[in-house]
Amino acid sequence: MDNKYFSVEKQQKALKWLEDKWPQEKRVCEICANTSWHLADDLVMPLPFSGANLRLGGKSYPHILITCKNCGNAKCFNAVIMKIEVAI
Numbered sequence: 001m002d003n004k005y006f007s008v009e010k011q012q013k014a015l016k017w018l019e020d021k022w023p024q025e026k027r028v029c030e031i032c033a034n035t036s037w038h039l040a041d042d043l044v045m046p047l048p049f050s051g052a053n054l055r056l057g058g059k060s061y062p063h064i065l066i067t068c069k070n071c072g073n074a075k076c077f078n079a080v081i082m083k084i085e086v087a088i
């Protein structure tokens with residue numbers, strides 16, 4: 001099923017961006033040396049702090065999530081920097 005917030009088209013755009021910034025020959029997991037990664041079907045968002053508390057409203061920071069298929073090491077890339085349009 002297509003995810004309207006991170007459609008297949010947007011996922012392809014993200015993968016293209018990654019190819020430009022993080023070439024395949026450099027995609028070696030620093031934990032386990034695996035070279036196979038998975039792009040999550042959903043955008044993810046780190047929760048910002050407001051003082052000592054997590055803030056659940058306000059600005060958000062959508063990211064894509066890339067996970068090593070062997071050990072689970074995960075990397076997030078800012079979707080706004082990638083120019084992935086995030087519609088609400």
Ligand SMILES: [Zn+2]
Pocket residue numbers: 029030031032033034068069070071072073
């Ligand atoms: Zn790994």
